[in-house]
Amino acid sequence: MSFSELHLKPSILKALEKKAYSDATPIQKELIPVIFSGHDVLAGAQTGTGKTAAFALPILQDLAGKFEEGKHYPKALILVPTRELAKQVHQSFVEYGEFLPLKSEVLYGGANFSAQTNRLKNGVDIIIATTGRLLEHIGKNHIDLKTIKFLVMDEADTILDMGFLNEVSQIFQHLPETRQNILISATLSAPLKKLSREVLHKPKRIEVDNMGTAASLVKQVVYPVEAEKKAELLSYLIGSRNYSMVMVFVRKRAEADMVAEELELSGLKTAVIHGEKSSGERSRALSDFKEGKIRVLVATDIAARGLDIPSLEVVFSYDIPHVTQDFIHRIGRTGRAGKAGLAITLISPSEMVALRDVERMLGRPLPKENLEGYAPKVLGTQKGARKSDKKKSTDGAFGSKKKKSTTFSKTKKRKTTKRDGFKVYDENKSTKDKKKGRK
Structure with a gap:
């Protein structure tokens, strides 16, 4: 299936063409239409299957379609377990959204806190963050998450395995009750099952590879x-x-x-x-x-x-x-x-x-x-x-x-x-x- 068959906007297709991407991967074929439908999602996919684009593309399209010129405020939050993944996911949003008016920011520990603060003050539509650094900015009143429409937990099992459940719970307190939740995981651990029951509302479950299995290739x-x-x-x-x-x-x-x-x-x-x-x-x-x-x-x-x-x-x-x-x-x-x-x-x-x-x-x-x-x-x-x-x-x-x-x-x-x-x-x-x- 080509990306054009997934009803993506010409500006997004142009960015994908620039990266020589033409055909959607299995997780993209399944996840993109479900996100467009507005359902909460629990998706099981191994790394390397194109899962970042699977949630980034529909989020970019939705936000760009409703964007009001000059009004940059947090609309999508992507939580990740590590700074390396934060940088990679942010880079994907930048590349896929190259021809869109949206602004994204990445927040992780070890980077200059003041520089991040200044970019947040200038307005941002999409935030990719590790939990600890995000809470630091919340504590300083640098960011208001009450306008978030999309919440994504990428590698959600890893976030929980690394002991960040308490931080995730604190972040949830700053989010609006009405939002679309997307949990992406390679494995389905007991803590993740519990979290999904508490966070997701009538979710669609998508499994390209069975959770808890190694890549078939x-x-x-x-x-x-x-x-x-x-x-x-x-x-x-x-x-x-x-x-x-x-x-x-x-x-x-x-x-x-x-x-x-x-x-x-x-x-x-x-x-x-x-x-x-x-x-x-x-x-x-x-x-x-x-x-x-x-x-x-x-x-x-x-x-x-x-x-x-x-x-x-x-x-x-x-x-x-x-x-x-x-x-x-x-x-x-x-x-x-x-x-x-x-x-x-x-x-x-x-x-x-x-x-x-x-x-x-x-x-x-x-x-x-x-x-x-x-x-x-x-x-x-x-x-x-x-x-x-x-x-x-x-x-x-x-x-x-x-x-x-x-x-x-x-x-x-x-x-x-x-x-x-x-x-x-x-x-x-x-x-x-x-x-x-x-x-």
Whole structure:
């Protein structure tokens, strides 16, 4: 179906043509007419399916059709979980609305507060915001949301998983009771079900991909490996298979830094993003990655939320995420816009229980491959991992007696050897010694 068949205005079709967009994706075919009808919506769609345009285009068309010259005031609010997604959604509104009289503003932490304030004072029609920064502006009386007609929660499951329910509730108190609500989510968690019952009025439910499933075009494979050999196997797979653009997900910040350092020492140009990095550092790392200046981007789950990297073909899960449904978001970074992708998971014996949780969520077992020299002798039992692995594990949640975390929260020293012409790690040589050898 072409966009013209969706009854979009010529000015919007002109902007889409400029971006060489002609045919609507499945989520766009379903969601655009429903938003035009005025119904509340709960939509399930994986990232990379064109969901931003699916809600942005009908909102732009509705607001442009009722726009009064010179009267810029908040009419649409799009809530997102992270600054990266905020910037990307804002850019989409700017591009799709290039030939419309509407003004949009993006609000997120880490950016200049005074500059945002000045732009709000000059008038704005569409606001894309993270919850915390939006509340700051509300608290300073910089913005009045009583005129909002459209409320969109993009990646609503992530907003709730990140602990922003209280902030969302505060924002709702400043919104008018009569509005159109649109919740977009890749997974349907219990908190999201509860929120949808409280917020949505007789909603239309749209599911292009079943909520809680990974993208169908993504091939998945699991490599069992001893925990202390994960970094070695990771660098070996990237190098020996000549993966040119790779994203690696890691649960913890400290481990993300460690993995990035190990990959750099293997000769792989690598950057890392996590919550302790500034907005500028994260933006530069992402820009360098997209431009091919670095080969590997290591990220924690929270830092990578909402990242749109259309050409990304390979995603590694260095471990199993604390929140099982985050696995869907990891996989969703690849296989985007109809392209095939590859998702590789490195699994240690102590994580087998967590892997089974992922497989239950997906509704199928994931294929496993053993590589000589890496596969552990024991992968754990039906009740969990080996006792020895539990004692050694630093995962802090799975296969041990530690409490399972719902918050977001030294590998052995090695020397380098060669395998298939690519550096990998062996035991006994320190990181300090390796750095000396590279000088």
